[in-house]
Amino acid sequence: MTLVDINSLEPLADPLEQAKRAAAYMAVDQNVPKDAKFVGIGSGSTVVYAAERIGQLPNKDQFICIPTSFQSKQLIFDNDLKFGTIDQYLNVDITFDGADEVDSRLNCIKGGGACLFQEKLVASCSKKLVIIADYRKKSPRYLAENWRKGIPIEVVPIAWIKVKNDLINFGARSVQLRQGGTQKAGPVVTDNGNFIMDADFGVIDGDIKVLNDKIRGLVGVVETGLFVDMVEKAYFGNKDGSVTILFGENVEETI
Numbered sequence: 001m002t003l004v005d006i007n008s009l010e011p012l013a014d015p016l017e018q019a020k021r022a023a024a025y026m027a028v029d030q031n032v033p034k035d036a037k038f039v040g041i042g043s044g045s046t047v048v049y050a051a052e053r054i055g056q057l058p059n060k061d062q063f064i065c066i067p068t069s070f071q072s073k074q075l076i077f078d079n080d081l082k083f084g085t086i087d088q089y090l091n092v093d094i095t096f097d098g099a100d101e102v103d104s105r106l107n108c109i110k111g112g113g114a115c116l117f118q119e120k121l122v123a124s125c126s127k128k129l130v131i132i133a134d135y136r137k138k139s140p141r142y143l144a145e146n147w148r149k150g151i152p153i154e155v156v157p158i159a160w161i162k163v164k165n166d167l168i169n170f171g172a173r174s175v176q177l178r179q180g181g182t183q184k185a186g187p188v189v190t191d192n193g194n195f196i197m198d199a200d201f202g203v204i205d206g207d208i209k210v211l212n213d214k215i216r217g218l219v220g221v222v223e224t225g226l227f228v229d230m231v232e233k234a235y236f237g238n239k240d241g242s243v244t245i246l247f248g249e250n251v252e253e254t255i
């Protein structure tokens with residue numbers, strides 16, 4: 001079975017979906033190692049296309065896919081991929097994941113879909129983390145320039161008020177306990193049984209590592225959605241069908 005050329009695919013009706021698919025397909029085509037044994041599958045709407053493309057790879061039965069959420073476990077099953085978990089396989093060759101914003105140094109904010117803990121766990125066990133996203137996620141420079149909902153933080157439920165106070169003492173302008181919306185009365189509960197707090201620190205133009213370490217050090221915090229120095233490259237699908245690949249600080253190429 002050979003892989004269908006990206007350029008010969010039927011365009012999608014929605015240009016945003018088209019941009020996500022272009023980024024995801026190109027990232028998969030260019031990055032899955034020929035001898036891959038373990039591939040991490042991130043979460044979110046862009047990763048749907050990555051799982052789809054991975055499911056089309058001629059060598060897909062050669063590697064095991066590791067999920068980062070309930071959603072991505074289903075994507076692995078839906079695309080007829082081999083399944084394993086991070087507590088079975090600790091050495092992941094490569095992980096593909098989405099992001100809410102990526103800065104010019106490849107740091108990112110994740111957790112818009114509340115899956116940040118398992119995403120960071122799998123990323124931390126991966127030789128390479130490749131981000132796939134549409135053009136809205138590419139920051140002009142600093143994190144939180146585009147993503148204005150705050151830094152997602154996973155918190156043990158009983159500690160949420162204590163963590164909220166701590167974050168405000170650290171300078172957060174606002175801290176929200178993420179709500180389930182019309183489909184769920186009360187807060188979002190993560191795949192790990194925790195809450196998500198969204199803390200707005202404004203544009204992150206200071207030392208992102210220091211901020212991340214401070215938040216992570218709080219009793220009650222499980223993990224943050226700040227991914228610092230973890231990403232190898234990022235693919236952004238553009239409105240015109242092209243894809244911009246960010247390789248390092250302000251080093252990029254558009255194909």
Ligand SMILES: O=C(CO)[C@H](O)[C@H](O)COP(=O)(O)O
Pocket residue numbers: 042043044045046047097098099100109110111112113114115116119133
């Ligand atoms: O971090 C995430 C989930 O926790 C997602 O990867 C992030 O929110 C991007 O999602 P999408 O591809 O739908 O824009």
